[in-house]
Every structure is written in structure tokens, then in C-alpha cells.
Amino acid sequence: MINDFFKKFLNKEAIIDKYGLKTNFNFSEEISKIYSQKTMSILSNKVLIKCTGDDAENFLNTQFTNDVKNMKNNSVMLSGYCNPKGRLISVLYIIQLDKEFYLYTTLDTFEPLLQKLNMYKMMSKVEFVIQKDILVGIAAKNENNSLINCVLNTKEAKKIDQSVVFKIDDNQIVLQTNPKEIESLLDIEDSSILGYKSFDFMDIDSIIPFINDSQVESYTPQMLSLDLLNGVSFSKGCYPGQEIVARTHYLGEAKKSLCKITFASKKEISINDKLETADDKKSAGEILNLVKINNEKYNSLAVLRKDMLNKNLTINGATVEIMEQVTKND
Template sequence: MAILDKPGVVDAGCFALPDHAVISLEGRDALAFAQAQCMSDVAALADNGWQWSGWLTPKGRVIALFAVLRLGPEQVWMLVPDGDTEALAARLRGLVFRSKVKVEARPDLHVAGAFAAPEGARGAVLAGDAASGVELDLGDGTLPRRLRVSAVAAGPDPAAQARWHAFDLAHGWPRLPPSQTEAWTPQQLSLDRLKAYSVRKGCYPGQEIVARTHFLGKAKRGLVLFGAPVAPAAGSDVLGDGKPLGTVACSGDAAGSGFPAAALALAVLPLERDDSATLEADGRTLAVLPLRDGLAR
């Protein structure tokens, strides 16, 4: 059964992603508001297009990461993993002023995933609509994944949810816990790999810092994927030969990732470093792993 064939029925292959939620922007100025606040070039999206994005502080630090979905000329969704959408929506509403846009957290919408090819979505083009449900292609060209947002909740599957999380980490999509809010710049999280920010569009919070870092070549740290016997806590120091070298941004189980490790971690480290150093976090040895490609949109 196609994921969007019967809006009131859950596809048997889907499982709940309760750590994902939606914020909707609706109204005449929805696109303009999203363009002014998001770090990606939302104005470049056509209807039914989507892209990775985020919201920054004026100092260029990441408040939240999300996917931006353009459902129409007056309707934009932000698909937020790991964030408090009620609090985030409240902060965004404080910036509406006279704009004709309604910003709402949408607890009535449920997010589900499946390790299967999408029925209609392809790459950065979504399928469906707000009424029947929306489908995204979140595969990497080798391993298929589809994500659905609709009014119907899927059943829980903790093992599949952990595998989904591991896939994100393996491909360099940071799953930031609350402790890492406003800790990192887009460059430090290597979000250029996912085309998640723009250095050429007009003003947005943090744009000056992001553009200056890009054009002056001052990015000194970036994202590194590690394997570990146990997931180190976000915020833990990464030590190189016993000396502080970087910081863990997020971590989780390596379930189904195919890597020879029990856990994965994304850490921010200097771009220039001694690769022969013994690396550890939380007292456990880390092994550098290659970040996988294919998730850029």
C-alpha cells in the first residue's frame, strides 16, 4: 500500500518517530518570514520542495536544526528533530511583528519513518499535501528511507527508531540534544555537506558571522564521526593523547549502521590535527569513521 494512498491508514512498514515534530507557518508572508529567519535559501524552493536548514542566534550559533518544506505559496513546515517545538514556535512568534503569518507547533501531526523506498517523493521533491499527508525521501541513494507526516500516528518500534538515529549520525546530520543548543556554528557542524545554509542570500540571524567565516576561510573546526564501545555524553571532552582536543556534539547507538562499533558520536574537532593521536571520550577509546554521503538536498 502506498504511503499516501489511504490518508486514514498507517502503512504497515512505518514506525513512529516521536522525537520529530512540526511547526507550521501559514499566511501571505509565510515564505518571506521563513526566508528571513532560516539559514537556508527558502526562497529558492519551488512548491513541494524541501531542504535542510536551521535557525541561528545573531552570533551565528545553532538554536535548532530542521528540514524546511514548502507546501505552497502560503504554507511552510519546519520538520524539527529533537527540539521543543512549542518553545521554538513561541520564540519565532516573537519575531512576527506585522508580518501576515501564523506560527504554530503542530502536535496534531505525527511523524513516521520506514526503511523503504518512497512512493512518490524523490530527492528534494516531496509528495502529498497537508490534508492527506506528506512524504519525504530521506535515503542516501543506496539505503532507502522515507518519512511521513500526517494526522495518523504509527506504532512504536524502538529498535527501528534507534537505527534511524544512527543513520542520521553516520551521514553527518547532527541530532543535537538540548545541552548543545547555541553551542555551535553551522561550519563547526560541517553543515555545508548537507547544503543546509546559504552564504549568499539576504540577511538572516547570524548571516554576517556565517558569511564572514566562509569568505575569509576562518573555519578551524568541523564534524568528525567516531565509533565507540559506549555512547559518550554530549558535551564530553574529546581527548587526544590525554589533552583536550574537541567536544562531543551528539551520540547514540550504532544500530544497523554497518560500522564495527556499538555506538556512534559526532564531535567537533580542529580541521588540522594529529591523526596519530589516541582519541578518547568519557574514558573510552574512539575510532575515527568516514562520514557517509548521500543525504544532501
């Protein structure tokens, strides 16, 4: 769905799908705008959930892979939510603002996430409320962003009147606001309005391993390198799947790892296409997230077998270049 506020900004080339505004311009043009102009992406494929109640902090800490109790005020933390077998149901950001918490994740995974959280909360005093107002992503490359009079450090969050703004990465800011406040917070008239796919491109560029509905319960945190991205604590107490995640950390090693890749193909590539070795066609991994930048070029996050990282890889016949393998963050 597209908020009525943004309908007047739709371009004649706009593409709308089941989530909302996918692209407002030609996609290669949208990417160019990210690097050269003030932009904001309508995040119709993401969701922000507010968590309130006296037991919110304690309960959330028993559910997620990261240490909620270790969060500083007005901060942002990457985390995951697993089933009892240690397979991820959702990858998300936790935002802490005073005594309130927010969860930022994909529209594809919020329903199974909330279903499990509500099942486990039992008598805990905690409530989850989906924020249904405007949610936009702001490109903050070279400080060329559309926020007015608001400076954020990376992984910092602020509440401005009824709006919530937080910086998940050096180049990405997320704002949840409403039609009454948006024009006082954003330089709307001097900015380009983009579709959600432009922020997917930035998620891939920043190596943020969000998952979609077809990938729920497919990967452990280590397979998505969530431990290397500071999304897992190995010193906190129990959470669903903790024993398996910890055992992999202390007694073994995940056989797969997250990588950023690129390739060019005249054939249409989908998220369901598999990566394989060029010579003997052995399975090498899967696509996690994917954007098509122009007529042929794709950027992607892929889950690759570690024993295949030094092999020549292809996808649907196209040669794959590994741009970056995830290593330990500082």
C-alpha cells in the same frame, strides 16, 4: 507520548522515556530490521510545524541560513536557525508544498525556535501550528519501505489527502498523518514498529546534525559543517547571525568540523563525555549525537577540532575511529 494507534504494536521489551517509545525491541535487533525488513520508527522526539500566511515565504527567508525563495515546489531543504551571534538555535528541514511550508526539527529545540520566530514576525502575516497527529520515520534502504503506492525522490515532498510525506535523505522518509489515513498509506501489518532511537541511528549514519536542548547556541553552522551539507546560502539576504556566518566563510575558517565516529567501550558513554588526544589528553571535541548499537559499540556524530583529526583520539578511555569527515556535497 505514544499515539493510541500504535499501543497495540508495543513489544514486551519496549522502553519508554520522556519523549515516548525509545526502542520497541533490543536495539541491535532494531538496527538489523532497518536493513532487512519494512520498518517505521515512531518519531516522538521530533516535531513538524506548519507555516501559513501570505508572508510565510518572505518571512522564513529572512530567518534561516538557507535560501527559502530558491526552493522548488514540493521540495525539502536542510537549514539552520541562528541567534544574532551566529550560534545555532535549531537545525531543521524546510518543506515546501504549494504555498505552505513545514519545519521538521527536534522536540528539544522547537520551543526556542518558535519563541524567536514569533518574536521577529511582528506584523508579518505568518502563523506557526504544531502538527499533533502521527509522525513516523520510514527506512527506505534498497526501496524496502512500507509506503504504499508512493514513490519519492530524495529531497521531494508530497501531500496525500491530509497527510504530508517527504524524503530527507536517500534512506529516510518522514510521514505526518492521522489514524484515518495511515493504513491506506503504510503497510502496517507487514512492517516492524520501532522506537525513535532507530531513526536517530539513521540520522547519524546519514550525517544529519540535529541538536538537543543542551547544545542550543553552542555551535556556528560551520562547526556542524552545515555549509558543506548544503544547509547555508552565502548569496541570499540577511538573517539572524548572517554577518558572522558570512565573515567566517569569506575571511576565515571554522576551527571545528563535523565527523562521524565509532568506538567500543565497556563503560557507559554519554553525550556529555569529551573527546581527547590519547597521548597528552588535550581536548579534541564534543559528542553531538550518540547511539549505543550493542553492549559495547557506539556510533556518533562529533564536533572535532580540525588540528586534532590526525591524532589518536579517545573518549572515556575508549579508542575512537573517525569513519567520515564531512566534505562538500554535490
